[in-house]
């Protein structure tokens with residue numbers, strides 16, 4: 001599988017503060033790749049840099065083999081972005097916003113109406129086309145912003161926190177949309193601070209914290225990296241404590257040493273990995 005995004009040793013500073021501190025990763029064509037990290041980890045800075053909105057200090061980024069510094073226009077054509085702060089015009093209708101994006105992406109004028117209607121239809125937005133964006137629910141606003149981001153049929157769609165602040169039903173609607181776009185051939189790069197979102201959607205995940213990638217791989221690889229079986233117990237001071245083991249046998253051996261203390265032997269989750277690698281084992 002080819003890499004559609006290659007990021008090497010990327011550093012982004014704001015004055016003396018280093019927001020992205022030497023990250024390297026690849027996004028493979030056809031996959032859903034997730035950047036999982038807490039608030040302030042550097043997710044938005046990374047995504048804005050990859051999409052050429054934000055300048056960077058050192059390292060390199062290539063999109064579809066095009067270096068974004070030397071081959072900006074070719075790289076930019078391959079990208080669609082839905083930013084964390086929705087950038088739709090709230091006073092305009094969904095249709096007007098879609099047309100606006102079509103013009104921005106230089107879709108020939110004669111094709112715009114057709115492309116807008118077709119895209120809206122495929123993504124089941126028909127009923128909302130004449131609604132002003134300001135009157136849409138949070139979930140539909142996000143959906144509309146994602147559809148604007150794909151109007152020019154980018155090869156890779158970058159979504160910054162696509163479901164932040166949404167209720168469960170809206171979140172599932174957007175997960176379905178992301179899966180559908182991916183099934184139709186669009187590579188997806190998304191950021192999230194929801195562990196279950198990364199687990200549910202992503203083929204591969206990188207966990208980012210304080211501007212650095214602390215681990216990356218498939219969810220199974222990440223589980224294996226700390227131990228796929230967890231013994232969940234409580235320490236003497238009453239705090240929850242997790243120990244990780246490669247298999248059930250060794251987990252049971254450990255559990256026998258716990259005496260009368262209650263414990264639970266279970267499968268390691270991405271949340272365990274997250275807490276372990278971000279150094280927050282006792283939970284926030």
Ligand SMILES: Nc1ncnc2c1ncn2[C@@H]1O[C@H](COP(=O)(O)OP(=O)(O)OP(=O)(O)O)[C@@H](O)[C@H]1O
Nearest residue numbers: 014017019037038039040041042043044045046193
């Ligand atoms: N323009 C800026 N000037 C100065 N500092 C900035 C700027 N943009 C971001 N930062 C800082 O860089 C760090 C990373 O911010 P970023 O927005 O990339 O994090 P994030 O992972 O997207 O967080 P969130 O989950 O809250 O969206 C934060 O400490 C933030 O305060």
Ligand SMILES: [Mg+2]
Nearest residue numbers: 043044045084
């Ligand atoms: Mg952010």
